[in-house]
Amino acid sequence: LRVTVDDHEEVTDDFSGTTIWWYASKRQSKAQVITFYPGEDERRFYKVVFHRRHRDLVVDSYLPFVLGEGRAVTVKNRQRRLFTNNASRNWNPYRSKSVWSHVPFEHPATFDTLAMHPDEKEAIVDDLMAFQESKDYYAKVGKAWKRGYLLYGPPGTGKSTMIAAMANFLDYDVYDLELTAVKNNTELRKLFIETTGKSIIVIEDIDCSIDLTGKRRKDKKASSDKDSDDDDKPKLPMDPEKDDATKVTLSGLLNFIDGLWSACGGERIIIFTTNHKEKLDPALIRRGRMDKHIEMSYCRFEGFKVLAKNYLDVIEHELFGEIQRLLEETDMSPADVAENLMPMSKKKKRDPDLCFSGLIEALKQAKEDAAAAAAKAKEEEEAKEAEAKKVKEKEEAEVKKANEENKGKGKAPEEAGI
Numbered sequence: 001l002r003v004t005v006d007d008h009e010e011v012t013d014d015f016s017g018t019t020i021w022w023y024a025s026k027r028q029s030k031a032q033v034i035t036f037y038p039g040e041d042e043r044r045f046y047k048v049v050f051h052r053r054h055r056d057l058v059v060d061s062y063l064p065f066v067l068g069e070g071r072a073v074t075v076k077n078r079q080r081r082l083f084t085n086n087a088s089r090n091w092n093p094y095r096s097k098s099v100w101s102h103v104p105f106e107h108p109a110t111f112d113t114l115a116m117h118p119d120e121k122e123a124i125v126d127d128l129m130a131f132q133e134s135k136d137y138y139a140k141v142g143k144a145w146k147r148g149y150l151l152y153g154p155p156g157t158g159k160s161t162m163i164a165a166m167a168n169f170l171d172y173d174v175y176d177l178e179l180t181a182v183k184n185n186t187e188l189r190k191l192f193i194e195t196t197g198k199s200i201i202v203i204e205d206i207d208c209s210i211d212l213t214g215k216r217r218k219d220k221k222a223s224s225d226k227d228s229d230d231d232d233k234p235k236l237p238m239d240p241e242k243d244d245a246t247k248v249t250l251s252g253l254l255n256f257i258d259g260l261w262s263a264c265g266g267e268r269i270i271i272f273t274t275n276h277k278e279k280l281d282p283a284l285i286r287r288g289r290m291d292k293h294i295e296m297s298y299c300r301f302e303g304f305k306v307l308a309k310n311y312l313d314v315i316e317h318e319l320f321g322e323i324q325r326l327l328e329e330t331d332m333s334p335a336d337v338a339e340n341l342m343p344m345s346k347k348k349k350r351d352p353d354l355c356f357s358g359l360i361e362a363l364k365q366a367k368e369d370a371a372a373a374a375a376k377a378k379e380e381e382e383a384k385e386a387e388a389k390k391v392k393e394k395e396e397a398e399v400k401k402a403n404e405e406n407k408g409k410g411k412a413p414e415e416a417g418i
Protein backbone atom coordinates (compact mmCIF):
# COMPACT_ATOMS: atom_id res chain seq x y z
CA LEU A 1 0.00 0.00 0.00
CA ARG A 2 1.40 3.33 -0.99
CA VAL A 3 0.22 6.42 0.83
CA THR A 4 1.14 10.02 0.26
CA VAL A 5 0.94 12.15 3.33
CA ASP A 6 0.15 15.81 2.75
CA ASP A 7 1.30 18.55 5.07
CA HIS A 8 -0.64 18.62 8.34
CA GLU A 9 -2.47 15.44 7.38
CA GLU A 10 -2.57 12.45 9.68
CA VAL A 11 -2.27 8.86 8.42
CA THR A 12 -2.69 5.90 10.73
CA ASP A 13 -1.14 2.53 10.16
CA ASP A 14 -1.71 -0.76 11.94
CA PHE A 15 1.23 -3.08 12.54
CA SER A 16 0.77 -6.30 14.56
CA GLY A 17 -2.20 -4.74 16.35
CA THR A 18 -0.31 -1.55 17.18
CA THR A 19 -1.46 1.83 15.91
CA ILE A 20 1.14 4.16 14.45
CA TRP A 21 0.48 7.73 13.32
CA TRP A 22 2.35 9.41 10.45
CA TYR A 23 2.58 13.18 9.87
CA ALA A 24 4.38 15.07 7.12
CA SER A 25 6.07 18.24 8.17
CA LYS A 26 8.68 20.76 7.15
CA ARG A 27 11.13 22.97 8.90
CA GLN A 28 12.55 26.25 7.68
CA SER A 29 16.35 26.23 7.49
CA LYS A 30 17.93 28.40 10.18
CA ALA A 31 20.52 29.83 7.79
CA GLN A 32 19.53 33.13 6.28
CA VAL A 33 19.94 32.18 2.68
CA ILE A 34 18.25 34.04 -0.13
CA THR A 35 17.32 31.58 -2.86
CA PHE A 36 15.62 31.87 -6.20
CA TYR A 37 13.99 28.50 -5.72
CA PRO A 38 11.08 28.60 -3.30
CA GLY A 39 11.10 25.70 -0.88
CA GLU A 40 14.80 24.92 -1.33
CA ASP A 41 15.61 26.06 2.18
CA GLU A 42 12.91 23.82 3.66
CA ARG A 43 13.69 20.51 5.29
CA ARG A 44 10.89 18.04 4.85
CA PHE A 45 10.41 15.05 7.11
CA TYR A 46 7.92 12.55 8.44
CA LYS A 47 7.01 12.31 12.08
CA VAL A 48 6.08 8.85 13.41
CA VAL A 49 4.04 8.78 16.62
CA PHE A 50 3.37 5.69 18.73
CA HIS A 51 2.94 4.69 22.33
CA ARG A 52 6.16 4.45 24.34
CA ARG A 53 5.57 0.82 25.18
CA HIS A 54 5.75 -0.11 21.45
CA ARG A 55 9.16 1.49 20.98
CA ASP A 56 11.07 -1.83 20.49
CA LEU A 57 8.49 -3.13 18.04
CA VAL A 58 8.60 0.08 16.00
CA VAL A 59 12.39 0.43 15.97
CA ASP A 60 13.26 -3.24 15.49
CA SER A 61 10.46 -4.42 13.22
CA TYR A 62 8.19 -1.71 11.92
CA LEU A 63 10.74 0.77 10.54
CA PRO A 64 12.88 -1.91 8.82
CA PHE A 65 9.64 -3.28 7.33
CA VAL A 66 8.65 0.18 6.00
CA LEU A 67 12.12 0.78 4.53
CA GLY A 68 12.10 -2.64 2.84
CA GLU A 69 8.66 -2.03 1.35
CA GLY A 70 9.81 1.41 0.18
CA ARG A 71 12.80 -0.09 -1.60
CA ALA A 72 10.63 -2.73 -3.26
CA VAL A 73 8.21 -0.06 -4.53
CA THR A 74 11.10 2.00 -5.92
CA VAL A 75 12.49 -1.02 -7.78
CA LYS A 76 9.04 -1.89 -9.12
CA ASN A 77 8.33 1.62 -10.32
CA ARG A 78 11.68 2.31 -11.89
CA GLN A 79 11.79 2.61 -15.63
CA ARG A 80 13.60 -0.45 -16.84
CA ARG A 81 16.13 -0.03 -19.59
CA LEU A 82 17.42 -1.79 -22.66
CA PHE A 83 21.14 -1.20 -23.09
CA THR A 84 23.20 -1.77 -26.20
CA ASN A 85 26.90 -1.47 -26.92
CA ASN A 86 26.37 -1.15 -30.65
CA ALA A 87 27.23 2.47 -31.41
CA SER A 88 26.19 2.08 -35.03
CA ARG A 89 22.63 1.73 -33.82
CA ASN A 90 22.99 5.23 -32.45
CA TRP A 91 19.35 5.47 -31.53
CA ASN A 92 19.83 6.97 -28.14
CA PRO A 93 19.49 10.74 -28.09
CA TYR A 94 20.93 10.88 -24.55
CA ARG A 95 24.09 8.99 -25.43
CA SER A 96 26.60 9.59 -22.68
CA LYS A 97 30.23 8.69 -22.25
CA SER A 98 29.20 5.29 -20.99
CA VAL A 99 30.15 2.26 -23.04
CA TRP A 100 26.46 1.38 -23.10
CA SER A 101 23.65 3.46 -24.53
CA HIS A 102 20.07 2.81 -23.54
CA VAL A 103 16.39 3.29 -24.28
CA PRO A 104 13.40 2.44 -22.08
CA PHE A 105 12.67 -1.27 -22.13
CA GLU A 106 9.02 -1.67 -23.06
CA HIS A 107 8.68 -5.13 -24.58
CA PRO A 108 5.19 -6.40 -23.71
CA ALA A 109 5.99 -10.14 -23.71
CA THR A 110 5.16 -12.13 -20.57
CA PHE A 111 5.11 -15.81 -19.75
CA ASP A 112 1.35 -15.69 -20.28
CA THR A 113 1.77 -14.62 -23.90
CA LEU A 114 4.61 -17.04 -24.61
CA ALA A 115 3.59 -20.02 -26.73
CA MET A 116 5.20 -22.99 -25.04
CA HIS A 117 4.15 -26.12 -23.22
CA PRO A 118 2.82 -25.04 -19.77
CA ASP A 119 5.06 -27.57 -17.94
CA GLU A 120 8.19 -26.20 -19.59
CA LYS A 121 7.11 -22.65 -18.81
CA GLU A 122 6.49 -23.53 -15.18
CA ALA A 123 9.92 -25.13 -14.89
CA ILE A 124 11.57 -21.94 -16.17
CA VAL A 125 9.54 -19.66 -13.90
CA ASP A 126 10.41 -21.89 -10.90
CA ASP A 127 14.07 -21.76 -11.82
CA LEU A 128 14.01 -17.96 -12.06
CA MET A 129 12.25 -17.61 -8.72
CA ALA A 130 14.68 -20.00 -7.02
CA PHE A 131 17.58 -17.97 -8.42
CA GLN A 132 16.09 -14.68 -7.28
CA GLU A 133 15.63 -15.95 -3.75
CA SER A 134 19.07 -17.56 -3.43
CA LYS A 135 21.22 -14.59 -2.48
CA ASP A 136 22.26 -16.17 0.82
CA TYR A 137 22.89 -19.54 -0.76
CA TYR A 138 25.25 -18.11 -3.38
CA ALA A 139 27.08 -16.14 -0.68
CA LYS A 140 27.34 -19.26 1.50
CA VAL A 141 28.88 -21.42 -1.21
CA GLY A 142 31.13 -18.55 -2.31
CA LYS A 143 29.76 -18.24 -5.82
CA ALA A 144 28.88 -15.13 -7.75
CA TRP A 145 25.13 -14.61 -7.80
CA LYS A 146 24.58 -15.36 -11.48
CA ARG A 147 22.83 -17.83 -13.67
CA GLY A 148 23.39 -18.71 -17.30
CA TYR A 149 20.80 -19.83 -19.82
CA LEU A 150 21.30 -21.15 -23.30
CA LEU A 151 18.26 -20.65 -25.50
CA TYR A 152 18.44 -22.66 -28.67
CA GLY A 153 16.07 -23.45 -31.50
CA PRO A 154 15.17 -22.52 -35.07
CA PRO A 155 14.41 -18.91 -36.07
CA GLY A 156 11.05 -17.54 -34.97
CA THR A 157 10.54 -19.93 -32.07
CA GLY A 158 10.54 -17.14 -29.49
CA LYS A 159 14.07 -16.85 -28.13
CA SER A 160 13.96 -13.04 -28.02
CA THR A 161 10.39 -13.16 -26.75
CA MET A 162 11.47 -15.48 -23.94
CA ILE A 163 14.21 -13.04 -22.89
CA ALA A 164 11.70 -10.20 -22.75
CA ALA A 165 9.30 -12.35 -20.71
CA MET A 166 12.11 -13.18 -18.27
CA ALA A 167 13.08 -9.51 -17.92
CA ASN A 168 9.47 -8.52 -17.31
CA PHE A 169 8.99 -11.32 -14.82
CA LEU A 170 12.11 -10.44 -12.82
CA ASP A 171 11.90 -6.66 -13.30
CA TYR A 172 15.45 -6.63 -14.65
CA ASP A 173 17.21 -4.38 -17.16
CA VAL A 174 18.45 -5.97 -20.37
CA TYR A 175 21.96 -5.53 -21.79
CA ASP A 176 22.03 -6.56 -25.42
CA LEU A 177 25.69 -7.29 -26.03
CA GLU A 178 26.69 -7.17 -29.68
CA LEU A 179 29.97 -9.09 -29.63
CA THR A 180 30.92 -8.18 -33.17
CA ALA A 181 31.00 -4.52 -32.11
CA VAL A 182 33.46 -5.22 -29.28
CA LYS A 183 37.07 -4.43 -30.22
CA ASN A 184 38.88 -6.80 -27.91
CA ASN A 185 38.79 -8.55 -24.56
CA THR A 186 39.68 -5.39 -22.66
CA GLU A 187 36.62 -3.69 -24.04
CA LEU A 188 34.55 -6.75 -23.23
CA ARG A 189 35.73 -6.57 -19.63
CA LYS A 190 34.86 -2.86 -19.47
CA LEU A 191 31.38 -3.55 -20.77
CA PHE A 192 30.75 -6.19 -18.14
CA ILE A 193 32.05 -4.13 -15.31
CA GLU A 194 29.67 -1.35 -16.29
CA THR A 195 26.59 -3.54 -16.12
CA THR A 196 24.48 -3.14 -13.01
CA GLY A 197 22.90 -5.75 -10.76
CA LYS A 198 19.39 -7.03 -11.48
CA SER A 199 20.14 -7.35 -15.14
CA ILE A 200 20.06 -9.82 -17.99
CA ILE A 201 23.04 -9.78 -20.32
CA VAL A 202 22.17 -11.20 -23.70
CA ILE A 203 24.46 -12.37 -26.47
CA GLU A 204 22.29 -13.33 -29.41
CA ASP A 205 23.37 -15.75 -32.13
CA ILE A 206 26.53 -16.61 -30.24
CA ASP A 207 27.64 -18.99 -33.00
CA CYS A 208 27.77 -16.08 -35.46
CA SER A 209 29.44 -13.63 -33.09
CA ILE A 210 32.75 -15.29 -32.43
CA ASP A 211 34.95 -17.82 -34.16
CA LEU A 212 34.46 -20.37 -31.46
CA THR A 213 36.29 -23.38 -32.82
CA GLY A 214 39.27 -21.71 -34.52
CA LYS A 215 40.12 -19.41 -31.65
CA ARG A 216 39.78 -22.12 -29.09
CA ARG A 217 42.20 -24.41 -30.84
CA LYS A 218 44.73 -21.59 -30.83
CA ASP A 219 44.03 -20.88 -27.18
CA LYS A 220 44.61 -24.50 -26.25
CA LYS A 221 48.07 -24.30 -27.77
CA ALA A 222 48.77 -21.24 -25.70
CA SER A 223 47.34 -23.18 -22.71
CA SER A 224 48.08 -21.00 -19.68
CA ASP A 225 47.73 -17.81 -21.66
CA LYS A 226 44.06 -17.50 -20.79
CA ASP A 227 43.41 -13.82 -21.23
CA SER A 228 46.82 -12.50 -22.00
CA ASP A 229 47.60 -8.96 -23.07
CA ASP A 230 48.01 -10.38 -26.53
CA ASP A 231 44.27 -10.53 -26.74
CA ASP A 232 44.15 -6.82 -26.35
CA LYS A 233 46.65 -6.03 -29.05
CA PRO A 234 45.24 -5.22 -32.42
CA LYS A 235 45.31 -8.30 -34.59
CA LEU A 236 46.89 -8.31 -38.00
CA PRO A 237 44.23 -9.94 -40.06
CA MET A 238 44.92 -11.90 -43.20
CA ASP A 239 41.35 -11.38 -44.15
CA PRO A 240 39.93 -8.23 -42.57
CA GLU A 241 36.34 -9.32 -43.01
CA LYS A 242 36.93 -12.57 -41.20
CA ASP A 243 38.83 -10.85 -38.42
CA ASP A 244 35.86 -8.58 -37.75
CA ALA A 245 34.00 -11.53 -36.38
CA THR A 246 36.85 -12.80 -34.23
CA LYS A 247 38.04 -9.80 -32.30
CA VAL A 248 36.91 -11.16 -28.99
CA THR A 249 38.39 -14.51 -28.18
CA LEU A 250 36.56 -17.43 -26.69
CA SER A 251 38.95 -17.45 -23.73
CA GLY A 252 38.11 -13.80 -23.08
CA LEU A 253 34.45 -14.66 -23.06
CA LEU A 254 34.90 -17.71 -20.82
CA ASN A 255 36.98 -15.66 -18.45
CA PHE A 256 34.30 -13.09 -18.13
CA ILE A 257 31.60 -15.65 -17.52
CA ASP A 258 33.62 -17.41 -14.85
CA GLY A 259 35.62 -14.79 -13.10
CA LEU A 260 34.73 -11.21 -13.64
CA TRP A 261 31.35 -11.58 -12.08
CA SER A 262 32.82 -11.98 -8.66
CA ALA A 263 34.03 -8.39 -8.89
CA CYS A 264 30.48 -7.10 -9.38
CA GLY A 265 27.76 -7.27 -6.76
CA GLY A 266 24.10 -7.96 -7.45
CA GLU A 267 22.37 -10.68 -9.32
CA ARG A 268 22.89 -11.13 -13.03
CA ILE A 269 21.62 -13.49 -15.65
CA ILE A 270 23.50 -14.20 -18.83
CA ILE A 271 21.71 -15.60 -21.84
CA PHE A 272 23.18 -16.95 -25.06
CA THR A 273 20.94 -17.66 -27.99
CA THR A 274 21.72 -19.77 -31.00
CA ASN A 275 19.98 -21.43 -33.90
CA HIS A 276 22.72 -24.09 -33.97
CA LYS A 277 23.53 -25.55 -30.58
CA GLU A 278 25.67 -28.25 -32.20
CA LYS A 279 28.09 -25.61 -33.51
CA LEU A 280 28.99 -24.33 -30.05
CA ASP A 281 32.16 -25.22 -28.24
CA PRO A 282 31.24 -27.54 -25.34
CA ALA A 283 33.44 -25.43 -23.03
CA LEU A 284 31.13 -22.48 -23.54
CA ILE A 285 27.93 -24.24 -22.65
CA ARG A 286 29.01 -26.73 -20.01
CA ARG A 287 27.00 -26.74 -16.77
CA GLY A 288 28.20 -24.08 -14.39
CA ARG A 289 28.60 -21.65 -17.25
CA MET A 290 25.24 -22.19 -18.85
CA ASP A 291 23.21 -23.68 -16.02
CA LYS A 292 20.10 -24.41 -18.01
CA HIS A 293 19.66 -25.25 -21.67
CA ILE A 294 16.22 -24.31 -22.93
CA GLU A 295 15.01 -25.63 -26.23
CA MET A 296 12.64 -23.33 -28.09
CA SER A 297 10.87 -25.60 -30.51
CA TYR A 298 8.33 -25.52 -33.28
CA CYS A 299 4.76 -24.74 -32.37
CA ARG A 300 2.76 -27.69 -31.08
CA PHE A 301 -0.86 -27.70 -29.94
CA GLU A 302 -0.24 -26.43 -26.40
CA GLY A 303 1.67 -23.46 -27.78
CA PHE A 304 -0.97 -22.84 -30.42
CA LYS A 305 -3.68 -22.64 -27.74
CA VAL A 306 -1.76 -19.81 -26.05
CA LEU A 307 -1.52 -17.93 -29.36
CA ALA A 308 -5.22 -18.51 -30.19
CA LYS A 309 -6.18 -17.09 -26.82
CA ASN A 310 -3.84 -14.10 -27.12
CA TYR A 311 -4.52 -13.20 -30.71
CA LEU A 312 -8.20 -14.10 -31.03
CA ASP A 313 -9.55 -14.67 -27.51
CA VAL A 314 -10.55 -18.17 -28.53
CA ILE A 315 -10.05 -21.13 -26.22
CA GLU A 316 -12.05 -23.71 -28.17
CA HIS A 317 -13.02 -24.12 -31.78
CA GLU A 318 -14.26 -26.87 -34.08
CA LEU A 319 -11.10 -26.58 -36.22
CA PHE A 320 -8.79 -27.19 -33.23
CA GLY A 321 -8.80 -30.98 -33.87
CA GLU A 322 -7.47 -30.63 -37.39
CA ILE A 323 -4.98 -27.96 -36.36
CA GLN A 324 -3.70 -30.21 -33.56
CA ARG A 325 -3.17 -33.12 -35.97
CA LEU A 326 -1.37 -30.94 -38.49
CA LEU A 327 0.83 -29.27 -35.85
CA GLU A 328 2.00 -32.67 -34.63
CA GLU A 329 2.96 -33.65 -38.19
CA THR A 330 4.39 -30.35 -39.40
CA ASP A 331 7.15 -28.10 -38.14
CA MET A 332 5.96 -24.48 -38.11
CA SER A 333 7.50 -21.80 -35.89
CA PRO A 334 5.26 -19.92 -33.43
CA ALA A 335 6.16 -16.76 -35.38
CA ASP A 336 4.61 -18.24 -38.54
CA VAL A 337 1.57 -19.58 -36.66
CA ALA A 338 1.06 -16.14 -35.08
CA GLU A 339 1.33 -14.53 -38.49
CA ASN A 340 -1.61 -16.67 -39.64
CA LEU A 341 -3.73 -15.59 -36.69
CA MET A 342 -3.51 -11.91 -37.56
CA PRO A 343 -5.39 -11.37 -40.83
CA MET A 344 -8.49 -9.22 -40.62
CA SER A 345 -11.76 -9.91 -42.39
CA LYS A 346 -13.21 -7.42 -44.86
CA LYS A 347 -15.09 -5.83 -41.99
CA LYS A 348 -11.74 -5.08 -40.35
CA LYS A 349 -12.40 -7.64 -37.67
CA ARG A 350 -10.31 -10.63 -36.66
CA ASP A 351 -12.45 -13.59 -37.62
CA PRO A 352 -11.37 -16.87 -35.94
CA ASP A 353 -12.95 -19.05 -38.69
CA LEU A 354 -10.99 -17.19 -41.34
CA CYS A 355 -7.73 -17.24 -39.37
CA PHE A 356 -7.94 -20.93 -38.43
CA SER A 357 -8.83 -22.02 -41.99
CA GLY A 358 -5.93 -19.91 -43.25
CA LEU A 359 -3.64 -21.57 -40.73
CA ILE A 360 -4.82 -25.03 -41.83
CA GLU A 361 -4.03 -24.17 -45.44
CA ALA A 362 -0.60 -22.84 -44.45
CA LEU A 363 0.12 -25.98 -42.41
CA LYS A 364 -0.90 -28.24 -45.30
CA GLN A 365 1.32 -26.25 -47.63
CA ALA A 366 4.22 -26.42 -45.16
CA LYS A 367 3.71 -30.18 -44.89
CA GLU A 368 3.81 -30.57 -48.67
CA ASP A 369 6.89 -28.35 -48.95
CA ALA A 370 8.65 -30.34 -46.24
CA ALA A 371 7.82 -33.64 -47.99
CA ALA A 372 9.07 -32.25 -51.32
CA ALA A 373 12.27 -30.95 -49.68
CA ALA A 374 12.84 -34.33 -48.00
CA ALA A 375 12.31 -36.16 -51.30
CA LYS A 376 14.75 -33.81 -53.04
CA ALA A 377 17.33 -34.25 -50.28
CA LYS A 378 16.94 -38.03 -50.53
CA GLU A 379 17.35 -37.88 -54.30
CA GLU A 380 20.49 -35.77 -53.95
CA GLU A 381 21.87 -38.12 -51.31
CA GLU A 382 21.22 -41.12 -53.55
CA ALA A 383 22.83 -39.38 -56.53
CA LYS A 384 25.86 -38.59 -54.36
CA GLU A 385 26.09 -42.19 -53.19
CA ALA A 386 25.78 -43.48 -56.77
CA GLU A 387 28.54 -41.09 -57.88
CA ALA A 388 30.79 -42.19 -55.00
CA LYS A 389 30.11 -45.83 -55.87
CA LYS A 390 31.00 -45.17 -59.51
CA VAL A 391 34.30 -43.50 -58.54
CA LYS A 392 35.13 -46.38 -56.20
CA GLU A 393 34.37 -48.98 -58.86
CA LYS A 394 36.50 -47.10 -61.37
CA GLU A 395 39.41 -46.98 -58.94
CA GLU A 396 39.06 -50.66 -58.13
CA ALA A 397 38.96 -51.51 -61.81
CA GLU A 398 42.15 -49.48 -62.39
CA VAL A 399 43.93 -51.21 -59.52
CA LYS A 400 42.81 -54.60 -60.79
CA LYS A 401 43.99 -53.77 -64.28
CA ALA A 402 47.37 -52.59 -63.02
CA ASN A 403 47.77 -55.72 -60.92
CA GLU A 404 47.06 -57.93 -63.87
CA GLU A 405 49.52 -56.05 -66.07
CA ASN A 406 52.22 -56.28 -63.42
CA LYS A 407 51.53 -59.97 -62.86
CA GLY A 408 52.13 -60.48 -66.57
CA LYS A 409 55.49 -58.69 -66.20
CA GLY A 410 56.26 -60.78 -63.04
CA LYS A 411 56.29 -57.78 -60.58
CA ALA A 412 54.74 -57.62 -57.11
CA PRO A 413 52.09 -54.87 -56.81
CA GLU A 414 54.33 -52.90 -54.34
CA GLU A 415 57.15 -52.91 -56.81
CA ALA A 416 54.84 -51.45 -59.33
CA GLY A 417 54.15 -48.65 -56.86
CA ILE A 418 50.56 -49.65 -56.11
Ligand SMILES: Nc1ncnc2c1ncn2[C@@H]1O[C@H](COP(=O)(O)OP(=O)(O)OP(=O)(O)O)[C@@H](O)[C@H]1O
Pocket (backbone or CB within 6 Å): 113, 114, 115, 116, 154, 155, 156, 157, 158, 159, 160, 161, 162, 275, 296, 333, 334, 335, 336, 338
Ligand atom coordinates in the same frame (compact mmCIF):
# COMPACT_ATOMS: atom_id res chain seq x y z
N1 LIG B 1 6.99 -18.90 -28.44
C1 LIG B 1 6.39 -17.78 -28.86
N2 LIG B 1 5.35 -17.26 -28.18
C2 LIG B 1 4.75 -16.14 -28.58
N3 LIG B 1 5.11 -15.45 -29.67
C3 LIG B 1 6.13 -15.91 -30.39
C4 LIG B 1 6.82 -17.10 -30.01
N4 LIG B 1 7.80 -17.31 -30.91
C5 LIG B 1 7.71 -16.33 -31.80
N5 LIG B 1 6.72 -15.47 -31.50
C6 LIG B 1 6.34 -14.28 -32.29
O1 LIG B 1 7.20 -14.21 -33.41
C7 LIG B 1 8.03 -13.04 -33.39
C8 LIG B 1 9.48 -13.45 -33.61
O2 LIG B 1 9.93 -14.24 -32.52
P1 LIG B 1 11.34 -14.07 -31.80
O3 LIG B 1 12.08 -12.90 -32.36
O4 LIG B 1 11.16 -14.12 -30.34
O5 LIG B 1 12.03 -15.42 -32.30
P2 LIG B 1 13.55 -15.85 -32.22
O6 LIG B 1 13.56 -17.30 -31.87
O7 LIG B 1 14.29 -14.93 -31.32
O8 LIG B 1 14.01 -15.67 -33.71
P3 LIG B 1 15.50 -15.48 -34.29
O9 LIG B 1 16.26 -16.75 -34.01
O10 LIG B 1 15.23 -15.27 -35.75
O11 LIG B 1 16.07 -14.28 -33.61
C9 LIG B 1 7.84 -12.41 -32.03
O12 LIG B 1 7.73 -11.02 -32.15
C10 LIG B 1 6.55 -13.01 -31.52
O13 LIG B 1 5.48 -12.15 -31.83
